[in-house]
Structures are given as structure tokens and as C-alpha cells.
Amino acid sequence: MTREVQPDATVGESADGGWDYELGADSEVGTLRAVMLHRPGDELRRLTPRNSDQLLFDGIPWVDRAQEEHDAFAQVLRDRGVDVYLLDDLLTETIAHSGAARIQGIAAAVSPRRLGAHLAEDLAKHLRGLPPAELAHVLTAGMTFDELPLTPSAQRSSLVRRMHHGPEFAIEPLPNLLFTRDSSFWIGSRFAITSLALPARARETSLTDLIYAHHPRFTGVRRAYESQVAPVEGGDVLLLAPGVVAVGVGERTTPAGAEALARSLFDDHLAHTVLAVPIEQRRAFMHLDTVCTMVDTDAVVMYPNIREHMTAFTLTHDVDTDTVEVSDERPFVEAAAEAMGIEKLRVIDTGLDPVTAEREQWDDGNNTLALAPGVVVSYNRTVETNRRLRDSGIEVIEIEGRELGSGRGGPRCMSCPLARDLL
Numbered sequence: 001m002t003r004e005v006q007p008d009a010t011v012g013e014s015a016d017g018g019w020d021y022e023l024g025a026d027s028e029v030g031t032l033r034a035v036m037l038h039r040p041g042d043e044l045r046r047l048t049p050r051n052s053d054q055l056l057f058d059g060i061p062w063v064d065r066a067q068e069e070h071d072a073f074a075q076v077l078r079d080r081g082v083d084v085y086l087l088d089d090l091l092t093e094t095i096a097h098s099g100a101a102r103i104q105g106i107a108a109a110v111s112p113r114r115l116g117a118h119l120a121e122d123l124a125k126h127l128r129g130l131p132p133a134e135l136a137h138v139l140t141a142g143m144t145f146d147e148l149p150l151t152p153s154a155q156r157s158s159l160v161r162r163m164h165h166g167p168e169f170a171i172e173p174l175p176n177l178l179f180t181r182d183s184s185f186w187i188g189s190r191f192a193i194t195s196l197a198l199p200a201r202a203r204e205t206s207l208t209d210l211i212y213a214h215h216p217r218f219t220g221v222r223r224a225y226e227s228q229v230a231p232v233e234g235g236d237v238l239l240l241a242p243g244v245v246a247v248g249v250g251e252r253t254t255p256a257g258a259e260a261l262a263r264s265l266f267d268d269h270l271a272h273t274v275l276a277v278p279i280e281q282r283r284a285f286m287h288l289d290t291v292c293t294m295v296d297t298d299a300v301v302m303y304p305n306i307r308e309h310m311t312a313f314t315l316t317h318d319v320d321t322d323t324v325e326v327s328d329e330r331p332f333v334e335a336a337a338e339a340m341g342i343e344k345l346r347v348i349d350t351g352l353d354p355v356t357a358e359r360e361q362w363d364d365g366n367n368t369l370a371l372a373p374g375v376v377v378s379y380n381r382t383v384e385t386n387r388r389l390r391d392s393g394i395e396v397i398e399i400e401g402r403e404l405g406s407g408r409g410g411p412r413c414m415s416c417p418l419a420r421d422l423l
């Protein structure tokens with residue numbers, strides 16, 4: 001087995017101006033240069049008490065306020081020198097630039113299975129004629145049967161149209177696009193499109209895929225995990241150190257997904273060790289980053305109630321025989337330190353009593369976004385966790401997340417780093 005990881009020499013040069021830094025990341029904490037966020041839009045206005053469970057929200061957000069909170073989050077990042085790219089803008093530019101992207105985006109959204117061939121054809125034709133920004137809006141916010149622009153022929157002959165109620169969705173909205181972490185991630189100089197486990201989110205990857213495949217800014221950038229054979233979500237993928245990746249396995253990422261990802265990262269020399277970390281299959285722990293995120297090169301903040309129980313299987317690649325070895329399960333902190341080649345992984349001791357710890361975990365206190373080693377963004381409502389982080393020498397930049405948090409995700413979930421300085 002080799003510990004040498006060889007990232008491709010991809011530079012984020014592009015046709016329309018290029019980047020001032022190399023795209024990609026080899027850690028969770030290297031200085032953040034560029035990030036993709038999604039400013040919440042009309043897709044959040046689709047949420048009702050009847051559909052919010054299915055659309056994976058725990059409440060009905062006040063959308064204007066959520067947008068203000070998100071704008072403030074983006075500004076915090078810009079003030080720290082991070083280039084912020086908004087998914088909506090990238091999608092609109094992608095559609096404007098590429099006819100193929102337009103066709104693919106429409107094909108992923110318009111389902112003959114749901115709409116019947118006649119109506120699907122009619123709708124696809126209409127969408128093909130929309131200006132880029134309007135099409136991007138439909139692809140993110142969805143469309144109800146009431147909003148369908150019906151030709152007289154579809155009006156007459158679509159049984160589907162006649163039998164559906166107007167407010168039902170002809171194209172499902174994507175309110176969880178807000179959590180850009182989950183539908184793609186970068187490792188080395190490559191991007192990976194994930195494979196989202198739940199129907200409410202599955203179409204999100206069709207949009208990130210379009211952006212990376214067709215936006216001129218990403219011309220020439222290569223993919224990782226091309227096969228996408230089994231569910232892997234970005235919130236489960238933590239780049240612990242160059243060449244060392246932790247993958248949460250639980251409600252979303254499956255053992256088959258973690259194994260497939262590990263094999264693919266080994267094949268592409270993007271990792272030498274992958275830690276598969278079992279997490280409980282519970283809404284509160286939907287991804288590894290809901291319970292553990294990195295705050296420094298050798299430190300994590302972790303939900304105290306699981307600290308003692310968190311384990312890992314270590315997967316390594318034997319280059320000589322081209323086989324993958326899976327170790328026995330052992331404590332996560334030990335396995336991680338060994339793989340990272342450090343004496344000890346510091347777990348910031350939040351020292352919280354179990355009830356406060358549980359409340360603050362639910363409120364995304366462990367879901368920090370690192371801007372540099374020892375500098376993180378966190379919601380302001382996780383008062384105690386933030387206090388303990390500061391006591392341990394971590395700089396905590398607070399943002400408001402009262403409305404954003406109704407989708408159950410914090411600063412890490414809401415951000416997809418496009419470029420971090422390599423460690």
C-alpha cells in the first residue's frame with residue numbers, strides 16, 4: 001500500500017477569466033478560497049405543513065428572513081476573502097452557455113412516468129423555449145399543475161392533467177438545494193457528484209452535474225466517483241487530512257456506497273485510507289457532519305453523547321495485490337489519528353451535559369464550516385458549544401440561522417468548498 005496521493009495537476013483555468021487559485025481541496029480546514037452556496041428561493045415557498053416531512057424540513061421557514069440570513073452568511077464569507085458562487089447564477093449561466101445542458105436539465109425534471117407521454121412532451125417543449133433564468137427557476141422551484149402552460153391539445157387530451165389537483169407538483173421543488181454540501185464535493189483536484197438517497201433530493205445532482213459538466217468555468221476539471229453506484233452524500237464525507245477520508249454510513253450513505261467510493265478514490269489515487277464510520281439511522285444524525293466536523297488540522301468538534309461510541313472500519317488499498325483491506329472496527333479517534341499520522345486527534349471537549357448537548361446537536365452546533373485552521377463559522381444559537389470552542393482557542397464567527405435551520409443543516413451543510421489551500 002502506498003501513502004502517496006497524487007492529485008491531478010488540474011488548475012482552475014477556464015475560458016472566461018479563470019481562477020486565481022487551484023480548484024479542489026485535500027482537507028476540511030485549508031484556507032477557503034471559493035465556495036458554492038445556494039441562496040434559498042421560491043422552492044422554500046412550496047413547503048406546507050402537509051409536505052414538509054416528505055421534503056425533509058422540520059418547519060415552514062419564513063422565506064424572506066431565511067434569505068436575509070443566507071445573504072449575511074455569504075457576506076461573512078466574502079468579508080473573509082472567500083469567493084462565493086451562487087448555484088442559481090451558475091445554473092443560469094450553464095443553461096445560457098450550453099444547449100445540451102438545457103436538454104439534460106429538462107429531461108431530469110420532466111417525468112413521462114408522472115406526467116404521461118403527451119403532457120411530458122408538451123411541457124418539455126415549453127421549457128426548451130424559456131429564457132435561461134426562467135428555466136433555472138423551474139428546475140429549482142418546480143412547477144404545479146396549476147402553473148402548467150397548457151396547449152389546447154394537452155388541455156383536451158391529457159387525462160393526467162384532468163385528474164391531478166392544481167396545487168400538486170408536476171415538477172417537484174428542491175428546497176434542500178440550500179444544502180450544497182450534499183450533492184457534490186471536491187477531493188484533490190476533482191469534483192464528485194454524489195448519489196442522494198432520498199427521492200426528495202435525488203434530482204439535485206442533475207443540477208450540480210450540469211454545472212460542472214457544462215459551465216465554462218469548470219472546463220477540463222475531472223470527476224471522481226464516476227460510477228455513483230450506491231448512495232453517498234457529501235455531508236457524510238470528511239477530508240480528515242490529505243489522503244485520509246472519513247465516510248459516515250447511516251441514514252443516507254450505505255455500506256455499499258462507502259465501499260464503492262473508497263475503491264474509486266483508491267483507483268484514482270485520491271486517498272490512501274478511508275474510514276467508514278457507522279452512525280445511527282436517525283433524523284438527527286442524518287450525516288456524519290451533523291455530529292462531527294473538523295475545526296483545525298488535528299481537531300474536531302464532536303457531539304459529546306456519541307464520543308465514546310464512535311467507531312470506524314479502516315479501508316486501505318494494497319497496491320501490490322490491488323485489493324482493499326477492511327480492518328476490524330475500533331474507536332474512531334484512534335483509527336483517525338493513526339491514518340492521519342498524528343499522535344492524537346483532539347476532540348474539543350464541549351463538556352456539555354447530555355440534555356444541552358442534545359439540544360445543541362439538533363441545532364447544528366457540531367456542523368461548523370472551517371475557513372482556515374482554527375477558524376470556523378457556526379450558528380449563534382449553539383451558545384455553549386461556541387463558548388467551549390473559543391475556550392479551546394478556536395475562532396468562532398457566528399451567523400444567524402433561525403429560519404435557515406428549519407431544514408436541519410448548519411454552515412457546513414450549506415456550503416460546498418470549490419477551492420481550499422492544500423495542507
Ligand SMILES: NC(=O)NCCC[C@H](N)C(=O)O
Nearest residue numbers: 056179235287407408409413
Ligand atoms: N450535510 C447535511 O447534514 N445536510 C443537511 C441536509 C438537511 C436536509 N433537510 C436533509 O434532510 O437532507
